[in-house]
Amino acid sequence: MWDFKKKLTLLCCIGYSFxxxxxxxxxxxxxxxxxxxxxxxxxxxxxxxxLGISNGSYWYLNNVNPALLVYNRWTVFEGGMLAERRTVxxxxxxxxxxxxxxxxxxLGFPVMRNRWSTALGLSPLSSVKYQFQYQANxxxxxxxxxxxETGRGGINQFYWANGxxxxxxxxxxxxxxxxxxxxxxxxxxxxxxxxxxxxxIPTITEDYYVRDFDFTLGVSYHTDSLxxxxxxxxxxxxxxxxxxxxxxxxxxxxxxxxxxxxSRTDSLIRDQPDQITLPSSIGVGMSVGKGEKWLAxxxxxxxxxxxxRSFEARPVQTDAAWRLVVGGEFTPDPTALxxxxxxxxxxxxxxxxxxxxxxxxxxxxxxGINFGLSMPVSRSSSLDFGFRTGRRGSLAxxxxxxxxxxxxxxxxxxxxWFIKRKFD
Numbered sequence: 001m002w003d004f005k006k007k008l009t010l011l012c013c014i015g016y017s018f019x020x021x022x023x024x025x026x027x028x029x030x031x032x033x034x035x036x037x038x039x040x041x042x043x044x045x046x047x048x049x050x051l052g053i054s055n056g057s058y059w060y061l062n063n064v065n066p067a068l069l070v071y072n073r074w075t076v077f078e079g080g081m082l083a084e085r086r087t088v089x090x091x092x093x094x095x096x097x098x099x100x101x102x103x104x105x106x107l108g109f110p111v112m113r114n115r116w117s118t119a120l121g122l123s124p125l126s127s128v129k130y131q132f133q134y135q136a137n138x139x140x141x142x143x144x145x146x147x148x149e150t151g152r153g154g155i156n157q158f159y160w161a162n163g164x165x166x167x168x169x170x171x172x173x174x175x176x177x178x179x180x181x182x183x184x185x186x187x188x189x190x191x192x193x194x195x196x197x198x199x200x201i202p203t204i205t206e207d208y209y210v211r212d213f214d215f216t217l218g219v220s221y222h223t224d225s226l227x228x229x230x231x232x233x234x235x236x237x238x239x240x241x242x243x244x245x246x247x248x249x250x251x252x253x254x255x256x257x258x259x260x261x262x263s264r265t266d267s268l269i270r271d272q273p274d275q276i277t278l279p280s281s282i283g284v285g286m287s288v289g290k291g292e293k294w295l296a297x298x299x300x301x302x303x304x305x306x307x308x309r310s311f312e313a314r315p316v317q318t319d320a321a322w323r324l325v326v327g328g329e330f331t332p333d334p335t336a337l338x339x340x341x342x343x344x345x346x347x348x349x350x351x352x353x354x355x356x357x358x359x360x361x362x363x364x365x366x367x368g369i370n371f372g373l374s375m376p377v378s379r380s381s382s383l384d385f386g387f388r389t390g391r392r393g394s395l396a397x398x399x400x401x402x403x404x405x406x407x408x409x410x411x412x413x414x415x416x417w418f419i420k421r422k423f424d
Contacts, residue, residue, distance in 0.1 A: 025084045025099040026129045027402060029364070029393070031151055032316050032357040033308065034276065035128035035183065040064050042104065043080045043410025046386030047372015048327030049349030053285025053299045054220065054236035059380065060412055061108045061119055065236045065285075066173030067218035069117040069163030074380065075109040080410040087403045091395060099129075103408070108161075119161045127154035128183050138191075148188040155181040155210050163218075173218040179245060183208045185314075200255045204268070208311055212245040214278065226288065234287045234297070242280040242307065249274045249311065277309035285325075296328035305356030319363055321356035325349060327370065340376070347372040347386075359398040366392035372408070384410035 030036040040063045041050035052064030056071035061078055083100035108119035132149040161175035187204045219237045226233040251269040281304065287297025303321040310316045327349025336342035348371050355364035368390025374382045386408035393401040 025086045025404075026097040026131065027086055028088060028130045028132065028400065029355075029357070029359075029402065030126075030128045031130045031132075031149075032359075033126075033310055033318070034278075035126035035151075035154055037126050038082075038103070038124050040123070042078055042106065043384040043386050043408040044345075044347070044372065044374055044382075044412070046388065046406075046408040047347030047349070047370055047374075047384070048297075048329060049325045049351040049368065049370040049388070051285070051287070051297050051299055051325050051327035051349055053238055053283050054222075054234040055285075055287045055289070055295055055297055056220065056222070056234070059382070059414060060384075061106050061121075063104075063106060063119075063121065063123075063161075064283075065218040065220060065238050066119075066161040066175040066216065067163050067171045067220040067236065069108060069119055069161060069173060070114070070165045070171045070220075072108050072117045072119075073110055073113055074414040074416060076107070077413045077415075078104070078106045078410055080104045080384075080408060082406065082408055084404060084406040088400065089395070089402075090400050114165065116162065116164045118163075120159070121161070122156070122158050125155045125157045125177075125179060125181075128152055135192075144192050146190045146192050148186075148190075150186040150188075151184065153181060153183040155179055155183070157214070161216075163220075169221055169223055171220045173220075175216040175218070177214040177216070178212075179214055179243075180211050182210070203254045203256065204251060205254065206249070206251045208247050208249050208274065210245055210247045210276075212243065212247075214243040214245070215241045217241070230290060232289045232291070232295075234285075234289075236285045238283040238285075240278075240281045243278045245276045245278060247274045247276060247311065248272060274311050275309070276311055277307060279304045279307040292331060292334045294328065294330045297326075299323075299325040301325075303356055308356065317358040317361075318356045319358060321354050321363070323351060323353040325351045343376050345374040347374075353392075355392070359393070359400065362394075362397040364393050364398055366390060368404075374412075380414035382412045384408075384412060386410075 039050055041052055042063050044060050045052045052062055056062050056068035058071050061076050062068035080103040082103040085098040087096045104123035106121035110117045128151045130151045134147055136145045136147055157177040157179050159175050159177040163171055163173035165171045185206045190201050217239045222234045224232050249272045253266045253268050254263055256263040283301040285299035287295055289295030301323040305318040305321050308318045329345050329347040331345045332342040350369045353366040368388050370388045372386035374384045376382050388406040391403050395401050
């Protein structure tokens, strides 16, 4: 137990800075809205394309539906990393980027065994990382301006979730998330082909700082005997409330001299109040399984992004969005102490998604296939792997396409805490 606590404390101390400052791979699609969404699925769920609305587990935290936390009868700690590689193409050029960072930290434990469990976690909600470069004409002149636009930052979430059993077959849950972070956009303009020396190169840095709360409600139903057979049936609903997120905007103009190497900085906007609206969404899921041996399920999400409101100075076209997930897992023999391979859990899944953001007046579609496995490393802990390969966007419809490959690595520790000793 004490070894577990030492590992937990060390991972939390090291991991906090990485999660809070973590960046995804560079992608131009992160320039839309509040950036690239990460989703709430942990590494073991990513092996099934994020399946998690209905399927709870005794050995893992469920970060998708808080109602399923009641399954956790042990103290569970999970940490995860994400590594990804993207190749972005348009009609003329392509670019490949890779990156990796710590993805999440989560801790859950039972407050009242089989009745109430709680969890705390820290993870990124979205990430912004892109760079554009293009040329623009100057009015009434043959000169041109070389424009470089760079975006970075992201929004993180620290959450507290609770799951409570209200009936032997029904549980409910609530997650409260504190959202915080900053999004920075840098615009650098340089006059070219003007026929005269350029004295100054202006750069405008625009920052948005986000601080507010978001809430999620979950409901779960399960039965251990479907059609009088030894099959488990699970159903779940997750609802994210619409959130009006407060933010402040600041902008700074920096002029750098080409001749003297000096610069001058002027504040254009300081702590101007702003707001974004994250729309409501609903997800429903069903799954069927047999004990700890196998499980198969389907999830569907609907996002009402017609009510999305971006920052005042960064308008974006949106439409209603959705996501369909199918997946499952299989463990040949969870009790086979003589065969390690039979105790490994194997997973697979696929998802199809329609993005809420429009490019060239059309929605972006994302299709991916996932694989994963969990390898036992002790009596009740594991190493969890997830792999996803997919493609989003279309050259014909969106003028841009993106192929990606993602690797999720998670560690899961299970232990018993808060047990009163009967003997010293």
